[in-house]
Amino acid sequence: MEKSVLIFDDDVDILSILTYLLEEKGYKISTRTSCANILNDIAETAPDIIMMDNWIPEAGGKVATKLIKSHPEYRSIPVIYFSANNDIEKLAKEAGADTYLAKPFDLDQLEELLSNVLQ
Template identity: 50%
Template sequence: MEKNKRVFVFDDNAEILELCTIILEDAGFDIKTSSTSNNIIDQVLAYIPDIIFMDNWLPDVGGIDATRALKGHEALKGIPVIYFSANNDVQALATEAGADGYLSKPFDIQELEDIIHKHLSV
């Protein structure tokens, strides 16, 4: 049996993190969450997820800078980063950050699962 795909969710909203954890564990994924993108490289290297969800509004280091740091890192740049935000310009923000995709909040469960399947081919 192959191991579960790993998802890392960065969001400063505890309710969103809890919701994502419930949805994704139920769908058979391993999930790690963080409410801050400080030391983003260290956080991601410690887990090596298959896909990352990145909120725009994070304390200290925002989602755009965090995503750019990941995409500029040799070992991590291949991990898909999905930008997710309630911001009306989420698509433009995702492009600016260099993310691989985006998901608008609020999202429904099917949208969340669909975007993971699209980027991981699971």
């Protein structure tokens, strides 16, 4: 069965690259450039995994991730925190994300992370 990934990132180039690469690998991709309507976005797309950029507009990745993780229905959805920040590990932990991915990353790293998270 096709797994779906909801990606939050304000960089449309990153979104289009990730969409292309992950759709090639058989994932169903939804993207958002803001987390203003995050709970609606999750309800609409029913993702198996969420990828959250640290610098997403409106609340920011940390607040958005905490919101997901405090939601009774959505807190079990794995969140991969991704950012070019040096302290990505610390940020992901503070946000309550399940794991993290430092930018720039290669496709193999991303694929391995997605399959680990789905297990």
